Amino acid sequence: MMLSRRIKMWLAALAVVLLMAAGIKATRELCRQWLLETAQSAGEDRLLSYVGDIRRALQRYHYLPYLVAEHQDSRRLLAGEQQVQAQVEPYLAQLDKAANTKGWYILTAQGELVAASQQPDNWVADDGRLIADKLRQQGGDVVTLSKMVDGQARYFLAAPVYTPAGIIGIAVVKVGLSTLTESWLAENELVLISDPGHTFFLSSSHRFSAAWLNEQAKSWSNDPIQAIRLYSGTELATWQLGQAPYLVQTVELDDLRWKLYYLTPLTELNKAVAWVGTSAAIVLLSLLALGLFVVERRQKLRSKQQLQQLVAESEARLRRMFSKTHVGLMLVDSRGKISEINPTAMRYFSLSPSMIHHIVAWQLFETHTGNSTVMLLLKNLTKQQEWGEISGVEAMAQRSDGSRFPVLFSLSALPWYGEKQSLITVIDISKRKKAENALRAANESLELRVQERTEALQAAQAELVQSSKMAALGRMSSAITHELNQPLTGLKTLLSSNELLIERGETQLLMANTKLVNTLLDRMASMTSQLKTFAFNRPEQLQPTSLPDVLQQVLRIHQHRLENVQVRIRVPAQLPAVLGEPQRLMQVLGNLISNALDAMTGTTSPSLVVAATEQDEQVVIQVTDNGTGISEAKLGSIFEPFQTSKKMGEGLGLGLSITANSVRDMQGSIIAANNIDDQGARSPGMTFTVVLQRALAADLERAPVDQLVEAETGPARPLD
Numbered sequence: 001m002m003l004s005r006r007i008k009m010w011l012a013a014l015a016v017v018l019l020m021a022a023g024i025k026a027t028r029e030l031c032r033q034w035l036l037e038t039a040q041s042a043g044e045d046r047l048l049s050y051v052g053d054i055r056r057a058l059q060r061y062h063y064l065p066y067l068v069a070e071h072q073d074s075r076r077l078l079a080g081e082q083q084v085q086a087q088v089e090p091y092l093a094q095l096d097k098a099a100n101t102k103g104w105y106i107l108t109a110q111g112e113l114v115a116a117s118q119q120p121d122n123w124v125a126d127d128g129r130l131i132a133d134k135l136r137q138q139g140g141d142v143v144t145l146s147k148m149v150d151g152q153a154r155y156f157l158a159a160p161v162y163t164p165a166g167i168i169g170i171a172v173v174k175v176g177l178s179t180l181t182e183s184w185l186a187e188n189e190l191v192l193i194s195d196p197g198h199t200f201f202l203s204s205s206h207r208f209s210a211a212w213l214n215e216q217a218k219s220w221s222n223d224p225i226q227a228i229r230l231y232s233g234t235e236l237a238t239w240q241l242g243q244a245p246y247l248v249q250t251v252e253l254d255d256l257r258w259k260l261y262y263l264t265p266l267t268e269l270n271k272a273v274a275w276v277g278t279s280a281a282i283v284l285l286s287l288l289a290l291g292l293f294v295v296e297r298r299q300k301l302r303s304k305q306q307l308q309q310l311v312a313e314s315e316a317r318l319r320r321m322f323s324k325t326h327v328g329l330m331l332v333d334s335r336g337k338i339s340e341i342n343p344t345a346m347r348y349f350s351l352s353p354s355m356i357h358h359i360v361a362w363q364l365f366e367t368h369t370g371n372s373t374v375m376l377l378l379k380n381l382t383k384q385q386e387w388g389e390i391s392g393v394e395a396m397a398q399r400s401d402g403s404r405f406p407v408l409f410s411l412s413a414l415p416w417y418g419e420k421q422s423l424i425t426v427i428d429i430s431k432r433k434k435a436e437n438a439l440r441a442a443n444e445s446l447e448l449r450v451q452e453r454t455e456a457l458q459a460a461q462a463e464l465v466q467s468s469k470m471a472a473l474g475r476m477s478s479a480i481t482h483e484l485n486q487p488l489t490g491l492k493t494l495l496s497s498n499e500l501l502i503e504r505g506e507t508q509l510l511m512a513n514t515k516l517v518n519t520l521l522d523r524m525a526s527m528t529s530q531l532k533t534f535a536f537n538r539p540e541q542l543q544p545t546s547l548p549d550v551l552q553q554v555l556r557i558h559q560h561r562l563e564n565v566q567v568r569i570r571v572p573a574q575l576p577a578v579l580g581e582p583q584r585l586m587q588v589l590g591n592l593i594s595n596a597l598d599a600m601t602g603t604t605s606p607s608l609v610v611a612a613t614e615q616d617e618q619v620v621i622q623v624t625d626n627g628t629g630i631s632e633a634k635l636g637s638i639f640e641p642f643q644t645s646k647k648m649g650e651g652l653g654l655g656l657s658i659t660a661n662s663v664r665d666m667q668g669s670i671i672a673a674n675n676i677d678d679q680g681a682r683s684p685g686m687t688f689t690v691v692l693q694r695a696l697a698a699d700l701e702r703a704p705v706d707q708l709v710e711a712e713t714g715p716a717r718p719l720d
Contacts, residue, residue, distance in 0.1 A: 020284045028277040033230055035269045036247070040236060043249040047262045050191055051251060054260070058144075058155065061175050064099055065142060065159030068092070068171035074106055077115060078161055078169035085115055092117035103174040107132065109160075109167045131158045131172060144256060146177075146195055164506075177202055190246070192261035208241055239263065245270075328407075328426035331414065334381050336360040339421065348407075348428055350399040361424060365397050365409075377411065381422060389413075397426065405430050491517060542666060544577035544695035545585055547612055547619065554589045561597050562608070570611035578619045578692040580666040585692075591659045592623040592688050599627025599686065607685075619692050626685035629674045638672050668692040 068074050071091065073084045092104040096117040104117040111128030127145065134143040135158065145156040155177055161169040192213065193202040200210040200217075228236040239248040246263040253260065328345030330338055338356050346352075349364050362378035377390070390411040397407045410425035494513045501510040548571055555562070555569075578585070593608070600606035609624040630638060639660040656672075663670045669691045677683040 016288060020281070020288070023284060024277055024280045027280040028273055031276040032269075032273045035272060036228065036236055037230060037232070037234075039247055039264045039266075039269065040234070040249070043247065043262050043264050046189065047249055047251050047260065050260060050262065051253065054193075054253070054258075057177075058175075058256075061099070061101070061155075061157055061173065062142060064095075064101070064173045065157050065171040067095060068104065068106060068173075069159050069161045074115070074171070075161060075163070075168070078106065078108070079163075088115045089117065099173070101173055102176045105172040105174070106161075107158075107170040107172060109169055111170065114169065127156065128170075128172075131156065131170060134158075135160055135167070135170060146201055146256070146258065190263040190265070192263070194259045194261070196257040198259070238266065328428070330361060330424040330426070332361045332381070332422050332424060334420050334422075336362060336378060336381050345426060348399075348405075348426060349397065350401055355400060365395055394429070406433055491521075542579045542581060545580045545582050546577050547571070547575060547585070547621070550582060550585045551589060551610065554586055554593060557590060558593055558597070561594075564606070565597070565600070566605065566607045568607075568609045568611075570609065572613065575612060576614060576619065577695040578666075579695045580668070580692055584662040584666060588659050588662050588690065589621075589623075591656065592690075595656065595688075596623060596625035596627060596686075599629070600625050601627075603627055603684075614694070617694050619694055621690040621692070622687055623690075624675065624685065624687040626675070626683075629682075629684060629686050630672075632674070635672060635674070639670070663690055663692075666692060 071088075073087050073091065076084050077088050088106065092106070092115060096102075096104045103123070105113060105123060105128075106115040107113055107128045109132065111125075111130070111132035113123050113125070113128060116123055131143065131145060134145065142157055142159045145158070155175040156172055157175065158170050158172045160167045161171055189204060190208065191204040192200055192208075192210070194200045198217075200213040203210045203213065226238050226240075228238060230236065237248045237250075239246045241263070245266040247266055249262045249264075251260050252258070326344065328348045329340075329342040330345050331340035332338055338359070338361060341351070341356060346356075351359075360378075365378070390409070393409045395407055395409040396404050397409075398404045406429045408425075408427040408429055412423050412425075414421050414423040494517050498510055498513050501507075501513065551569070551571070555567075589610075593610070596608055597606075600608075603626060605626075607626045609622070611622045611624075613620050639656050660670050671689050673687055673689070675683040675685045675687055
């Protein structure tokens with residue numbers, strides 16, 4: 001038996017050790033995964049920060065080539081006036097010194113050097129030809145070139161020099177990128193940059209310089225990056241540089257075609273993982289030792305259980321007495337003497353231990369106005385042979401100082417060692433009584449509070465309305481600013497160009513610029529016209545209006561846009577006049593048809609349907625197209641002002657808002673919905689439904705339409 005027991009203990013110990021080993025391994029791996037995810041997140045943030053640094057640093061030099069391209073002496077030198085070279089090269093040297101760059105150069109359109117701010121020995125002819133080729137491939141904008149020059153990273157910016165006849169030369173600025181690495185060195189982080197040919201030309205580390213990395217890359221037989229897969233499915237890349245592993249995160253700058261590398265050292269991370277594994281082993285071993293101690297302790301405690309049985313009966317009596325610590329408990333004998341009392345009851349009645357032996361239970365309760373049943377029961381306990389339990393009876397109790405307080409009284413029989421005893425339970429309900437009085441007072445003031453709350457809600461509603469107005473004003477200001485800034489900027493640029501054109505006498509370009517100025521002014525006038533229409537007041541009185549007449553005028557206005565659109569007009573004969581205003585109704589139909597035509601731009605077979613029907617006391621107008629439609633998420637805000645899906649400069653987003661306001665001013669309603677086919681699926685296009693009131697019978701004027709216009713195909717024509 002003893003041998004079998006020892007075998008079981010050894011097997012249990014072995015199982016515990018195996019579980020500990022598995023737990024330590026799992027803990028190490030979880031810690032490693034968490035630290036890698038943390039390092040990945042931090043690296044992504046740093047990559048974004050460094051991309052911003054590069055953009056901002058290079059943006060400062062972007063305008064420099066234009067200083068040479070607009071320099072008159074430089075342009076004369078490129079035109080063949082060699083005598084101005086003595087003035088051009090000092091000018092380039094001054095620019096080089098002022099901009100803190102590494103060289104300024106003027107090239108021919110084929111990339112041959114004409115003038116330089118430094119000695120021509122610093123210029124490589126192949127660079128000029130490469131820059132000229134890039135300008136011809138990319139067009140007439142600034143081009144960039146990055147490379148290693150004498151072990152240093154250099155960045156070239158080049159801009160063409162134009163004349164009316166074409167490109168006569170190229171202005172080139174060579175910029176050193178040391179400013180980038182200086183800020184990165186201060187951060188003590190490892191950042192690398194490579195060109196499209198995967199050649200490193202910039203490094204923030206003196207130890208792992210760009211030249212060293214390019215030399216090491218020659219000996220790499222394959223990609224040195226190794227992948228690590230996390231539990232979340234994310235793959236991380238690691239790189240071994242020297243004897244240290246690094247977490248590698250990269251991002252490519254599309255415009256520069258540079259690749260940015262951010263390397264996070266993993267040495268400290270691996271040390272932390274090893275420390276966590278060691279700590280976990282120590283903790284688990286401590287828990288195992290504690291478990292063995294607890295088992296041994298239990299074995300010793302079992303031998304003492306028999307000695308504790310005599311104490312258990314006494315403890316059971318105390319547990320019964322004090323099981324409910326939040327109520328007063330008293331154990332009384334058949335004569336009413338108090339044999340046991342808990343601290344709560346002593347506090348209730350303001351009793352001291354010496355006073356308990358000189359009083360009986362009934363003396364603790366008020367004898368004049370209290371519950372007579374309770375008093376009689378406590379005074380005649382010796383005469384009661386059997387009684388049921390009394391629970392939750394309200395009574396008045398009195399303290400040793402004579403003060404009274406309300407209680408809930410309960411009494412139950414509790415035989416003890418053959419002697420008849422009773423358990424009295426007392427709960428102080430003073431707070432409940434005060435709460436009842438407070439509730440009564442609260443009920444009396446409830447109406448006043450409701451009135452005050454109503455006034456507060458009204459004030460809050462007024463404040464909310466004011467806030468909504470201010471928010472709408474903010475959106476309007478933002479939209480107007482965005483829409484007007486673009487033409488204003490264009491006007492400023494065109495007018496500046498006109499000054500130069502006037503000096504040069506180039507009248508044709510001047511006339512073209514003047515036309516563009518008029519176009520921009522017309523666009524701004526259109527925007528202000530929309531705002532004026534948006535703020536137009538509600539008409540004072542509506543009048544019967546013929547829908548076919550209005551529709552005929554709208555179709556004439558849009559005749560040229562409807563030439564390639566399949567148009568169907570479905571208006572029944574004897575359609576009643578609607579209650580409205582002719583100009584507003586024309587604006588509503590014109591906006592809906594114009595909006596439909598805009599939505600069908602690019603549609604293979606555009607189709608427009610305008611239908612009108614009479615329903616009860618209303619006239620329902622529907623305008624349906626097969627255009628692009630709108631997403632369900634934006635459908636709810638389609639009639640809000642300044643909501644548009646068009647590009648900047650194509651509208652303020654007031655068309656549908658003006659339409660909705662005009663319909664409401666004519667006591668009507670408008671809704672928009674995406675088209676649905678017979679199977680309940682979404683089909684191309686949208687349908688706008690306008691509901692207007694029919695004119696009163698006394699003022700009703702029938703529209704002069706004697707037939708149903710149906711299925712017109714091809715260019716739209718006026719209604720007959």
